[in-house]
Amino acid sequence: MGVLPVPAEVRAILLDIEGTTTPIAFVQETLFSYIKDNVKEYLRAHWEEEECQRDVGLLRKQAQEDSSLDGAVPIPLESSSGEEELERVIQAVVDNVHWQMSLDRKTMALKQLQGHMWRAAYATGHVKGEIFEDVVPAIRKWREAGMKVYIYSSGSIEAQKLLFGYSTEGDILELFDGHFDTKIGPKVESESYRRIAASIGCATNNILFLTDVPREASAAEEADTHVAVVIRPGNAGLTDDEKSYYSLISSFTELFLPSST
Numbered sequence: 408m409g410v411l412p413v414p415a416e417v418r419a420i421l422l423d424i425e426g427t428t429t430p431i432a433f434v435q436e437t438l439f440s441y442i443k444d445n446v447k448e449y450l451r452a453h454w455e456e457e458e459c460q461r462d463v464g465l466l467r468k469q470a471q472e473d474s475s476l477d478g479a480v481p482i483p484l485e486s487s488s489g490e491e492e493l494e495r496v497i498q499a500v501v502d503n504v505h506w507q508m509s510l511d512r513k514t515m516a517l518k519q520l521q522g523h524m525w526r527a528a529y530a531t532g533h534v535k536g537e538i539f540e541d542v543v544p545a546i547r548k549w550r551e552a553g554m555k556v557y558i559y560s561s562g563s564i565e566a567q568k569l570l571f572g573y574s575t576e577g578d579i580l581e582l583f584d585g586h587f588d589t590k591i592g593p594k595v596e597s598e599s600y601r602r603i604a605a606s607i608g609c610a611t612n613n614i615l616f617l618t619d620v621p622r623e624a625s626a627a628e629e630a631d632t633h634v635a636v637v638i639r640p641g642n643a644g645l646t647d648d649e650k651s652y653y654s655l656i657s658s659f660t661e662l663f664l665p666s667s668t
């Protein structure tokens with residue numbers, strides 16, 4: 408097991424979810440499959456609700472912005488009332504969601520709908536958020552040492568709270584001091600990390616960001632945030648350059664805080 412000393416100036420640890428706290432397989436095979444299998448039924452059942460109409464409105468706006476992309480699926484407005492017209496629009500939303508998911512897009516519109524759909528799956532016990540076994544004990548230790556702990560994921564804040572609120576380890580939301588999603592900015596843009604630091608009330612170099620994605624690590628580093636790339640079973644491989652450039656950990660227990668004994 409390796410040891411990665413945490414710089415003394417670090418006051419907060421910022422955690423990615425997919426590939427960092429949580430297996431990619433759970434996100435792809437359980438969470439994303441649930442969306443693909445249930446989106447049509449969900450839209451039919453909730454279509455008249457305000458929240459669902461807001462989600463569809465966001466998806467429609469995103470579809471307009473995406474119109475020049477290869478394979479993009481437009482979402483028409485309902486041009487008349489009636490079952491057939493409703494089915495036509497719902498099918499367009501379903502096709503748009505499937506298209507976005509086939510590219511693993513991280514648009515806010517897609518992530519909002521996904522978060523709302525997962526609510527029922529978690530609340531009924533159909534799904535439990537999977538977390539690597541080293542995560543909870545390590546976070547408890549960091550917090551005892553005075554470290555603040557935050558989440559930053561492309562999944563919506565609502566989806567993050569569901570995953571940790573209904574996790575295999577129980578409700579562990581108390582372990583986090585706050586949550587960020589792409590409303591603060593995309594994870595591959597350095598400005599997002601400056602905004603997160605401002606929101607936490609610290610400098611960017613008071614934060615250590617743990618992620619599985621080198622492009623996210625690079626953006627954070629550009630903002631002067633400390634980074635480590637997390638290697639977990641099922642994560643995408645790193646290039647030799649990435650392996651030699653970034654600090655790497657394969658378990659949260661490898662982080663060594665200056666105050667740790």
Ligand SMILES: CSCCC(=O)C(=O)COP(=O)(O)O
Pocket residue numbers: 423424425426434438513518521559560561562563566567570594
């Ligand atoms: C909050 S659970 C769903 C995660 C998700 O939708 C996603 O796109 C994963 O992104 P991350 O930034 O956590 O790698």
Ligand SMILES: [Mg+2]
Pocket residue numbers: 423424425426427618619620
């Ligand atoms: Mg990730």
